[in-house]
Amino acid sequence: MQQDSVSRLALGLDSPQAVTGLVLAGGRGQRLGGKDKGLVNLNGWPMVSYAMAVLSGHVAEVLISANRNLTEYDALGGRVVRDAEPGYPGPLAGLLAGLEAAHTPWLAVVPCDTPLLPHSLLPRLATTIGDADIAVAHDGERLHPVIALMRTALADDLGQYLASGRHKVRDWHQRHRCVTVDFSDCYDAFANLNAEQDHTRINAQLNAVSAKKHQ
Numbered sequence: 171m172q173q174d175s176v177s178r179l180a181l182g183l184d185s186p187q188a189v190t191g192l193v194l195a196g197g198r199g200q201r202l203g204g205k206d207k208g209l210v211n212l213n214g215w216p217m218v219s220y221a222m223a224v225l226s227g228h229v230a231e232v233l234i235s236a237n238r239n240l241t242e243y244d245a246l247g248g249r250v251v252r253d254a255e256p257g258y259p260g261p262l263a264g265l266l267a268g269l270e271a272a273h274t275p276w277l278a279v280v281p282c283d284t285p286l287l288p289h290s291l292l293p294r295l296a297t298t299i300g301d302a303d304i305a306v307a308h309d310g311e312r313l314h315p316v317i318a319l320m321r322t323a324l325a326d327d328l329g330q331y332l333a334s335g336r337h338k339v340r341d342w343h344q345r346h347r348c349v350t351v352d353f354s355d356c357y358d359a360f361a362n363l364n365a366e367q368d369h370t371r372i373n374a375q376l377n378a379v380s381a382k383k384h385q
Contacts, residue, residue: 183296188276191225191232191292192268193218194261194316195243195282196253206239208282210363213376217363220285220376222248228292230274235264260337261316262328269325278319284362286375287317288353295319295351303346310354315339317360 183189195208195218208218222232234248237258243250251271253263261281269277278292291307299305299319307317316339324346331342353360363372 183276183299186228187230188274189229189292189296189319190268190272190274190277190322191222191229192235192251192265192272192277192279193221193225193232193248193282194235194264194279195221196235196237196264197258197261206236207363208234208236209239209242212285212363213373216242216246217285218243218282219246221280221282221287222246224280224287224289224291225278227289229278231272233268233271235267259332262332262337262339262342265316265339266325266328266332269320269322269328272322275322276319277322279316281316281362283364284314284317284360285372286359286361288356288359291317291353292319294353298349298351300349301347302349304343304348305351306343306348307353307360308350309357309360310352311357313340313350314360315343 197207209216212220218234225232232248234243234246234250236243236250237252240250249271251267253259253267255263265279268279278295280287295305295307296319303324304318304320307314327345328342331345358375361372361375
């Protein structure tokens with residue numbers, strides 16, 4: 171544990187001022203009938219608010235990657251960034267917008283549709299990253315490429331990667347020093363809302379978590 175703390179100190183990750191948070195909310199929401207996922211109501215709150223809460227307190231600023239309903243997102247308190255290219259080119263475009271907008275050496279990114287993420291997410295990524303460029307969450311069964319901590323100095327390389335016509339997140343990760351971080355102890359926290367049938371299930375999980383906190 172002491173070695174991890176020294177590593178975080180050397181990287182500047184012991185301070186929230188070293189990290190910018192980014193919530194990816196700029197997709198089409200095709201599997202939700204075109205709904206703007208980040209603004210879908212969950213237990214009385216827009217879904218993007220849960221992602222912002224996971225980052226809050228661990229970062230200097232929260233950015234929201236969005237391509238529509240910009241006024242609604244702006245009202246939530248995060249700085250809104252848009253894709254440079256039209257047509258919803260994918261999560262890497264939102265990631266590039268975040269990397270370019272950040273004023274810190276590190277960027278922590280989460281999607282808007284995973285509202286149960288643990289509040290220990292960023293500290294655990296920071297503790298494990300070591301001298302790597304990117305730390306990515308793994309729930310014990312699968313990798314979550316857009317739940318990650320990375321150096322903002324990667325912006326130029328990502329811009330070149332996208333300009334070459336490539337858009338696969340994992341392939342871009344493989345161009346850099348990348349480590350996976352084991353979150354198998356909280357596998358359920360990585361459930362995402364991709365379809366209407368997920369809405370009821372995740373709402374129930376949120377209610378259960380809230381009830382447990384007030385016991």
